[in-house]
Amino acid sequence: MDMIDYPDGEQFSPGHVACAGCAEALSLRVILNTIGPDAIGVVPPSCTAVICGGYPLSSVSIPVQHTTLENAAASASGIKRSLNAMGKPDTTVVCLAGDGGTYDIGLQALSSAAERNEDILYVCFDNEGYMNTGGQKSSSTPLNAITGSTPAGKLSRKKNLVEILAAHRIPYIATCSPAHLSDMSAKIKKAESIRGTKVIIVIIPCLPGWGVADDAAVKTARMAVDSGVFPLYEVEDGVDYTMTINTRNQAVNAYLKQQKRFRHLSDADISDIQADVDWGWEYLLDRAGK
């Protein structure tokens, strides 16, 4: 059995108010400890904002700016430029944002920062919905998933943010999962070693939002990866695709079945999703030249 390998430290404190069993808190622990103390965080409204803050207490050891939902990437760009001007180019500026703040409301700011190739690290905790406000759909919510604002299931497919970002030709894009902590840490490290705009998307099975058990976030994330629903891969300079794991070992069925938001799916719906995932998987393998 491979041991989990990352430098665990004191960058993230207990006593935060994430839900019991939250994979976002777990991922923050890995990411903040990998980045270390020489960093400034930028956090738009989201679960992360709740987990980090709660004035006057903070669970994170680095300074964090709580910004607006539209402009995490713009705030980070400004902070990074100020640090450069102050002669502190090595300080990491990291956005910690949700999918609503990234795929939807903050996309314009992110696109502009990417277009300018600002030297920032942007982490998107993708829980596939507006979750801290009660679970509404975002453009990252997958087809057919039930949310507070799509009670019969979402009618459109999940937006492919990696491809949008790849089109900006930024140096580094990667996907991560809280069931693969060593890999998450390694990708954060790699991103930190690169100048320019780096975006890392972490799949976060939201316990109340997706309807999974308190102890099942990691298992659910693992199934997302193992079924190919959420493949782990990297894209360098917008064109070089590398699969982190290039095998799948299960159908999508089990992954879908254990989430309440998909419980209404018919067998036909599930085979449509399977076909879509199969197609996406082959497409990725093809892109990765594998």
Added chain:
Amino acid sequence: MDRQPSPLWTHATTKLRNTGTWRSAMPEYRTSLSPCLGACPVNGRIAEWIGLLKSGDVKGAWLTLVDNNPFPAIAGRICHHPCEAVCNRQQMDGAVSICSLERHVGDIAMSEGWSLPEPEAVGKKSVAIVGGGPAGLSAAYQLRRLGIKVTLFEQHQQLGGLLRHGIPSYRLDKNIVDCEIGRIIDMGVEVELCAEVGDHHALQKLHDEFDAVYLATGASRPKALPVLDYSKSWVIDSAEFLTVTNAGEPCRLGQNLVVIGGGSAAMDVARTARRLGRSVKLISLEPEHLLPAQKAEVDEAIEEGVEFVTGAEMQSISKDGDSLILECMRIKFNPGEERGRFTIDPVPGSEFQLRADAIISSIGQDADISRWQSLLDNDGTVVNTDNLWQTSTKGIFAGGDVASMDRFVTQAVGMGKQAAAEIGRYLGQLPSGETGANTSQTGFSDINTHYFPPAAPNQQANLEVEDRLQNFNEVQLPLAEDKALAEASRCFSCGSCIYCDNCYLYCPDMAITKLQRGYEVISDYCKGCGLCVAECPTGSVVMLEDRQG
């Protein structure tokens, strides 16, 4: 930039907040029993020693093994391994080859020349052990560890019992028997050889001279078939045949032999005879699939050219010159409810004949209970004992084949160990009363199999059939080093922490701290999510309803 306390900045960490009040259940670390341990006749801590082997600590693995059983190299060859039948990994892709791994560790210990840990100095208490088979030797070893003076009385010239005189060398090389017994003697056990304790008077004398006595004389009286005249030169019992052949003495029987019986001993007789160049037919009442011998033994006997005549009974014998004619009949075998309570119905018109030069009877052994009659009660089959191996005479304990129908080597070793503990308590060398035994068991569903990728079992190979019949070399070949390590890593370490840190690192609330060895849950922060339990590969953390106020 200085962080001045200002209304804009947070000024303390969330460590001040007690999220422990959220939970209704809290994880608890516990070592629980693996199913293999539950099934092991010596209660060997299998998950633990395989874990040590996995981590490269072979000596630690061996020391853990010999805590319960001083014969890992022997058991690793001939144990009936009930542990493998219940191994959790069976439900994934095949049981762990525990027995082969035990042999692997036992063989390394022999080639490295490791000795058993130094026992406590001998004190005032003394125990006499009668019988130097696995039961007697196991008891001697455990009693000596307790600082008790042990004297072992054995009727033969050499120790070992059926390990030496019963089980043939091609299954258990006698150098191994010598080595593993030698280590026990080296701990300072006194041995009296050629010292038969003949009857209840002699036993009473030991009872008077020693503080306690352990009787482990085995089952040495062959059961007899009524149709056979055992005084004839062409009839021999399996025990005698195996004693002679195991001692390397010549076999005087003719070329064509018939073995009667379907158990392990019958297989040993038949296969030994094949190695001596004889043609062998084996008659059994049972049909092949109901033979009491283990399947592997039957398969190997067939490979070696033993001809099976199953579901048949020999009814009479006549002579035709030097040759014997066995009158036989097909039978219908009804196994019955309990083992041994079978009935048979002859199939009319199914008579047939077999020709042979000699017959070897191999239908089982009885314990010699009559010689202890006035001192020790019996049930007509074995010496009576209570569940702590105490006989009807206080201070005399018994175990192994003389006191039980669980007739396997490791059963005898386990019984010897249990009796030694009880004798230790009887003599005040061990605290009385059972220690609060942990009975929770780790099931397959407690294992997170994600951490154990599929891997087919690594099994021992056998010597090629052509190479077996020329000699008595061991048939089972050892597992190669790399195979052994691969096999060890298949073990789920059920209920036994492997210090992988998963529980610690998967906690979203930093609610687990590492101790020198092990972990502790921080009650102030644990929200009771159960992620640590779900991601523990080995089932060593469990959620318990919270007892907080």
